[in-house]
Amino acid sequence: MTDQRWQALFGDYSNASFVELLRATSPHMLPSLSAGSPEEPALPASPHGTTILALRYRDGVLMAGDRQATEGFQVAHRNIDKIYKADDFSGIGIAGAAGPSMEMARLFQTELEHYEKVEGEGLSLEGKANRLAQMIRMNLPAAMQGLIVVPIFAGFDEKAGVGRIFKYDITGGRYEEAEYFAQGSGGKDARDSLKKRYRKDLPKAEALSVALEALMDAAEEDIGTGGPDLVRGIFPSVKTITRSGFGEVPEDEVRRACEALLAERKGRL
Template sequence: MSGFGPAFLTSTSTSFFDLVSSLRPEALPATPGTPQSLPPEGTTVLAFRTADGVLMAGDRRATAGHHIASRRIEKVHRADATSVIGIAGTAGLALELIRLFQVELEHYEKIEGTPLSLEGRANRLAAMLRSNLGLALQGLAVVPLFAGLGARSARDPSPVGRIFSFDVTGGKYEEVDHHAIGSGAGPARSALKRLWHEGLDTETGVRIALEALTDAADDDAATGGPDIVRGIAPLIRAVGPDGEQRVPEDEVLAAASALADVQMRGEATP
């Protein structure tokens, strides 16, 4: 971002967000304005712990009122090498928030020479949400889901999968094993309660994520399940010892086809 000049070199803050807020506040995504039409909104995103870390999945549908605005929106993104972020709510603002959050983490690491802790990353995200409160009160809310590998506790630094949810005021809440956000969160959480268990591998986790999103799509018109005909698969990302990785789309579609075959035959999923 240009226009900072000497202020960039003399700044003592490790926060890129604070730097932009003080020097170029108009460049932030939370610029007040009145929408001329309904903005696209995205749902549903879920996350749960696995044997190696965490897995996050999101459907690809965005809606504007009763209309489908997009069938291919990406709601789950890499935050950095060991964490992922998913969004529900006003799609345009949410995607800008993700991009700004990614730069925020890069900026901190460049200034400090070390990555921010997972808890610290969640706190920074909460602060950014609080700055968007004015737009949230106007109905342009953004609600993220954040997960990654972090220290188990202050006394135990061993890495473990952790999940954080937020509200529109910037409230931060750590979830235990799994969570879901968006308009399809209710049926997705019910499916996760039924299907999740300790020690999940990534392959089993992909199947469980697909089944939870399919349940959400059955009950929520704003949630799109796997679209095998169009070749549109939910976006799934996993974080483990090798870092953050996106599950290949062809693997997700193959798992979705297998799940659909089982459901059509009326069999219980394994």
């Protein structure tokens, strides 16, 4: 009897998981909207985040996202931020239903920090990517009702010394991208744009310009994606993840890069 008691402690490898803690102690707090069945009509329109992208460059990974959230054919938000810091060496970009996406990002942040504090060291980048895949799979019932969450996860792999990008599908399928990826309603347009301009080992300034141009192209072709808003001064949010950690590209720098691209387009288009 007593044998089994202490052996159970060894089997409980999920000790360091915040999600498992929630499941055990307060399951009502786990984000899940699985009350209905897939045959039921979709939920009424709710805010959706649109285009996010990530690309590898010389120092690591650059992530960027437009600032608009849409609700059906309406603009729900003009200055939402879709790229979150997951921990010191990784970020998560959210696309899909805004509510569940932001909740998942928050839960994921807590999960990583919880693990780090309990275990005394952080998860590997691979471990983080897998954990996120499991959380997306948890959301599958809600996804069947239209509340799709498809983030991009990117980070700097300290062991390998490189930036890495992971994309997901709604079933929690996890795929690693070697160069770049874009997700969301304007994702395809952004990918097309990236395909033309992306090169390996770009310096930061060029990587920034490539990313911003991809977002502009997406905004031009996709009604859900917001372009740079010169009147209100709203520009895409851009983050970098490198050897020295997660950082934000200052808005000033983004604005100048946007203006340079717009000026160049003015003569050409």
